[in-house]
Amino acid sequence: MTGQRGVAGQPAAGPAPAAGPEPAAGATVLCVRMRRLDGEPLGAPLYTGLLELLGELTPLVQPAPPDTALLDVRGALRYFGRSAPELAALIRVRALARYGVDCAIGIAGNPMLARMAAAGAPCGGTVRVGPDPGAVREFLDRRPVAALHGVGPKAARTLCAYGLDSVGRVAAAPPALLRRLLGARAGREVHERALGIDRTPVRPGAAARSLAAERPFARDELDPVRHRRALLSLTEELGALLRARGQVCRAVSLTVRCADRTGLTRTRTLAEPTSHSADLTAAAYALYAALGLQRARVRALSLRVEELAPADRAAHQLSFDPEDEKARRLEAVADRVRARFGPHAIARGTLAA
Template structure:
């Protein structure tokens, strides 16, 4: 590969891992996949529980391949060594690579060529752009800015009047494919996540709620064990529609940073209710705890509620029992049924 052709190659890979039998890799499997990426490049940023970013500029030259060719090598090794398939996005910056990975399916690579950001982004809905949540998307659509192409065509001043100075500037840049972030090797985890996949499309609301509770119990115990709290939760629901399967994601902020499972469960239920998917055929639910911080430095509102205080003491005892006898030693009765 010549030096000139190398400079025109997308060099950021975003990988999403899926076990061949379905579901995300476990903790040991995920660590092994990160180590596998580390054999190609030292610039690997974890995005748990099922993703990673890799800057492969040096690897392109070393292996004498383009981004798609190198992605194929990574995929073959991940499948052979870990039984995991990869959906891979390749682009010139992390934002475009993440968006490309969402367009890819396991076993494929979606490449956004250098200079091809405008064409790739033009027909994407406003909500597909990094940093655009449901509320911002509704605001933009109210002004007719329902696609990334239309956002890119809007004047910077207009976007800033609609969404604010800082958000407007970020929208203006991202809609043009500009991303000033970089892959940060060994970055401290800013979120933890877990997922439940149903064996078949699930219509029952109660089963979906049990899956959510098991997720909040898992993430709460994990954060408490690591001395962390989170500031917000994001719930993703994968459901069947006319086009196959779609994913909805919404996040909300907790009233205070916490790892208390009851607080996490209550918020997760409220987010789940906001989807209004009473008749949807749900295939999977994922939960991500965001804005992680040190529990020792987090402010906690004092309460005189004896029920809440008793629940926290019981939770602490349950954590000690799980640490000694395994994660299934103690669980809510609703999950044991």
């Protein structure tokens, strides 16, 4: 069965796989999305504690801040003699008991499917994608092509223009057509993912290459101006943190949490590695605009900067724009003021209003 749902503290309904399946025989990857019961963001200390909790079951835990983690549980299935839904129920019970945190968990045979399953799971529930090809097809076929991991707005528009508006239609399309439309590498990857194939492993300790921050709203927020103000606040915070650590990022990821508990995530690779707040703001605004939210009721916005690297090893394209150089000098001055008098000593007028 494609989508099996469970409640907090109970395994998902339906027959459980035998303990200790071989990698190709069943679901081995769990995607865990964590939420505090009071709706507040987790915060770094609580998130770290939850990662330690997950590490008690398997050493193969890949953090995805601010509230998600991937687990490869192949070894855990054999060691504990439990099925994947039973491990999911154990995680949920321990997170509730120790930290007052509930979880939505996706179970599948690879990280992509597990993420998509977790995105559709209610808080306190489990969605499982069965291991056989028929179950994978049933899970994917009717989903819009934009829901497929790795398909951005531009690629989705291109595919939809040729009638490839669902994952099932992309999977049925000739691979040569996809390569012509998207390019050789992207076309091959999109075709594989439409078939439910993801060769990406779970990488423990990958969180060191990203930083994240979140802005929850006091009530579900409809105003795009307030959304953009929150994004500006996030990019100012993350930019200052990157510069303080002597790092630059290569990509920016925006996650929008809606009132119905669904989440929308988009990622953009930057033209060059940067820690400049203005560049991060431009990327965040572009990601927000691409989502086309219109009058969506937004509960929280989170931003993650990814693929971090030392700033002294990053190449920077010289600019002859005096305004850009002026902005960078002012940014450096603001960083020195914050370092001496505190993070709130100086802020943009838009944020202080």
